[in-house]
Amino acid sequence: MERAKNYILIDHIPVAVDCYTLEGLTEWVTWMEDFSRCRVADDFIGSFWISTVFLGVDQRLFAGPPLLFRTTILENKACTCLLIDDNVQLIDQITSELDGLMWQYATWAEAKQGHALVVGMVRRSILKDGQWWEFVANLLRDKPGCR
Numbered sequence: 001m002e003r004a005k006n007y008i009l010i011d012h013i014p015v016a017v018d019c020y021t022l023e024g025l026t027e028w029v030t031w032m033e034d035f036s037r038c039r040v041a042d043d044f045i046g047s048f049w050i051s052t053v054f055l056g057v058d059q060r061l062f063a064g065p066p067l068l069f070r071t072t073i074l075e076n077k078a079c080t081c082l083l084i085d086d087n088v089q090l091i092d093q094i095t096s097e098l099d100g101l102m103w104q105y106a107t108w109a110e111a112k113q114g115h116a117l118v119v120g121m122v123r124r125s126i127l128k129d130g131q132w133w134e135f136v137a138n139l140l141r142d143k144p145g146c147r
Contacts (some may be wrong), residue, residue: 052114060104
């Protein structure tokens with residue numbers, strides 16, 4: 001069985017680190033402590049947070065290039081309750097379809113491109129009912145915890 005592989009980024013390029021040695025493990029842990037190095041992109045759309053990060057560990061289970069980056073859609077549940085009656089059901093439906101979805105990538109460039117595609121997908125999902133998004137954006141604009 002092949003050992004799990006850990007990585008750091010040098011100029012956005014993944015470089016394998018041998019975490020089965022004390023030196024390698026120390027290098028990897030020290031590098032990963034600075035989360036700003038791992039952040040590829042973040043976007044907030046209404047109550048949704050789209051986050052793309054470098055994971056530092058290969059997530060691939062089978063043959064192929066290592067999957068080291070992930071985009072995740074998360075929903076701020078506190079924002080959902082701010083919506084009024086008719087729109088609560090709609091946002092809950094969108095939430096059940098989008099909240100927790102993930103995509104994985106092998107390179108920084110793929111992660112950036114994938115993040116942009118996911119942001120577009122979330123915007124289209126919210127806009128599919130016409131100008132509904134403008135109402136939600138205005139409602140959430142100045143609420144704590146919502147961007």
